[in-house]
Amino acid sequence: xxxxxxxxxxxxxxxxxxxxxxxxxxxxxxxxxxxxxxxxxxxxxxxxxxxxxxxxxxxxxxxxxxxxxxxxxxxxxxxxxxxxxxxxxxxxxxxxxxxxxxxxxxxxxxxxxxxxxxxxxxxxxxxxxxxxxxxxxxxxxxxxxxxxxxxxxxxxxxxxxxxxxxxxxxxxxxxxxxxxxxxxxxxxxxxxxxxxxxxxxxxxxxxxxxxxxxxxxxxxxxxxxxxxxxxxxxxxxxxxxxxxxxxxxxxxxxxxxxxxxxxxxxxxxxxxxxxxxxxxxxxxxxxxxxxxxxxxxxxxxxxxxxxxxxxxxxxxxxxxxxxxxxxxxxxxxxxxxxxxxxxxxxxxxxxxxxxxxxxxxxxxxxxxxxxxxxxxxxxxxxxxxxxxxxxxxxxxxxxxxxxxxxxxxxxxxxxxxxxxxxxxxxxxxxxxxxxxxxxxxxxxxxxxxxxxxx
Numbered sequence: 001x002x003x004x005x006x007x008x009x010x011x012x013x014x015x016x017x018x019x020x021x022x023x024x025x026x027x028x029x030x031x032x033x034x035x036x037x038x039x040x041x042x043x044x045x046x047x048x049x050x051x052x053x054x055x056x057x058x059x060x061x062x063x064x065x066x067x068x069x070x071x072x073x074x075x076x077x078x079x080x081x082x083x084x085x086x087x088x089x090x091x092x093x094x095x096x097x098x099x100x101x102x103x104x105x106x107x108x109x110x111x112x113x114x115x116x117x118x119x120x121x122x123x124x125x126x127x128x129x130x131x132x133x134x135x136x137x138x139x140x141x142x143x144x145x146x147x148x149x150x151x152x153x154x155x156x157x158x159x160x161x162x163x164x165x166x167x168x169x170x171x172x173x174x175x176x177x178x179x180x181x182x183x184x185x186x187x188x189x190x191x192x193x194x195x196x197x198x199x200x201x202x203x204x205x206x207x208x209x210x211x212x213x214x215x216x217x218x219x220x221x222x223x224x225x226x227x228x229x230x231x232x233x234x235x236x237x238x239x240x241x242x243x244x245x246x247x248x249x250x251x252x253x254x255x256x257x258x259x260x261x262x263x264x265x266x267x268x269x270x271x272x273x274x275x276x277x278x279x280x281x282x283x284x285x286x287x288x289x290x291x292x293x294x295x296x297x298x299x300x301x302x303x304x305x306x307x308x309x310x311x312x313x314x315x316x317x318x319x320x321x322x323x324x325x326x327x328x329x330x331x332x333x334x335x336x337x338x339x340x341x342x343x344x345x346x347x348x349x350x351x352x353x354x355x356x357x358x359x360x361x362x363x364x365x366x367x368x369x370x371x372x373x374x375x376x377x378x379x380x381x382x383x384x385x386x387x388x389x390x391x392x393x394x395x396x397x398x399x400x401x402x403x404x405x406x407x408x409x410x411x412x413x414x415x416x417x418x419x420x421x422x423x424x425x426x427x428x429x430x431x432x433x434x435x436x437x438x439x440x441x442x443x444x445x446x447x448x449x450x451x452x453x454x
Contacts, residue, residue: 026068026154035437059095062133062143063203069095071291074204074221074242075211076191076249077258080327081294083208083223084335085452086346088412093134098449100128101220101228105444109161109177114435117177119161124154125229127186127220136192137198143191151181152273163424164396165436166382167236167266176384179231182404183273185209186243197395199254205262208279209269210247212262213287214303216341218242223327224359227368227404227418229444233376233396234355237343243269246279258289267317268305282306297325314380335363353377353393358421368404368418373397388427397425404446414450419443 029174055079061067063076073079087099103125110118129147136142151159158170159180189210192201211218218239219225219232232238244264254354266283287301303319323341340361346352359372376396380386383394402420409415422440428435 002300013172020067036049040082058142060133062131062145063191063205063251064201065135065139065141065193065195066198066201067253071177071297073217073220073297074190075207075240075247076205076213076251077211077215077217077221077287077299078258078289078291078297079217079221079223080325081291082329082429083337084227084327084329087449087452088413089452091132095133097131097133097400098129099124100448101226102126102128102447103444104447105229105442107161107229107299107440107444109440110161110435110437110440111441114438115431115433117163117434118438118440119177121160123160125152125160126150126154127182129187139195141193141195141277143193145187145189147187148184149182149186150184154179157181157273160212162230162233163422163440164233164376164378164383164398164426164435165231165235166378166384167240167309169271171271172311174384176382179235181273183209183243184277187211189247195320198265199255203251203253205247205249205251205260206392207244207247207249208276209243209245210248210249210264211242212244212264212285212303213249213251213260213285214241214262214285214301214319215239215301215321215343216325216339222325222339222359223335224325224361224370225362225372227370227416227446228359228400228402229374229442230400230420230422231381231448232357232359232372233374233398234343234357237319237345237353237355237376238323238341238357239343240268240308241285241305241319245269245277248281248319256291259286260289261286266308267310268308270310280306295326295328297323299323315347320344320346333363333365335361337361351379353379353382366406368402368416370402370404372400374399383430385433394427394430395428396427399423399425407445409450411450411453414448416446416448417444418446 047124059069062072070083071078087097089097106291108120127149131145134142160177162179165179175452184237189207191205246265249262263281265280285303285304289299291297300322305317321343328336343355343356355376357374361370379393380389400422404418407415424438
């Protein structure tokens, strides 16, 4: 009952934010009854004036006066320029933005109970982010971000069930077959960029917490995964550093190339999801990004991470990633977005693991079809199965297919409903535990900002 009340409170709170934003955005002026006819003739000009004010808002990238806002990813990463923006935006001399995602759902990870590792839950994965961009002089730009998540309340300390997921801890034990909750404070960052010319920028980014220059945009910020309530199984191979307590990044852009590098805290967030962990700045990374056209975003990155896992205090990880993101606006109400990412963790002593993820999201009118395929290699210590199998590495495959439909949209917030199925393919040795072919499913309603028309 307590968990249900928290879920309902979360949905009501998010809806209230959207309605307040809509009220401020469309707040009517006070009218005298004698002016009704005159105002009717002015409707068209008022609309034009409103659209002109909308166009006056700075629509530039968070870390460049010379790039489109659509290129914003998580941290300092890049999306394709044709990526749609689901956010509420206002402001004139500064751009204020709010975006996020909340799912209220029921899910079961093994519907037919083919193994002993499945579980079910009613929960609400969620996050909410606010951002402000303000030009400083003719060539400077200041950016601040705050990202919050109520996962610690809606998910509990051990997160939600997700077969073959691993990473982080709860009550001093490894989290296995569960996705950990994200911290209440998932990002608090500031940044400053300076435009030397139209083709050259330099920027600095500071986060506590924040995201270093490592990997593609985090999964919740990729349009290709925005309708999938689950984190990828390859999260800790590709983009798990998106919540890092202590990040400093320097970057330089030349035309459509960007090189950025970070020093950051290697240890992943601890079990207290409400505090601020100790900043250590004991790890570093670099990333090369390239957007050849408005439809593509490519990156290669490498991180040298010091002791990321609490229960493996002497194990460092070299993480290497590469990704290709694609976005295409086919028509006004038809969009296709996809991502192909590779992540590789090397712990030394032969402990190396690959991962590949492909996901896509096809929106047509009020409907969305989406999918995700993953192949991940995991050693027995990742799945806490050393006693059963000794030292071994398993190949894990999973496919998720989903359908999502818009139920209500007032141009500020949107309510959708969806259904998703997940097909898991365990390695042969794992079938006695997980079953031959565990099938998961979920139904959900989703609340998020509406698509921003600009």
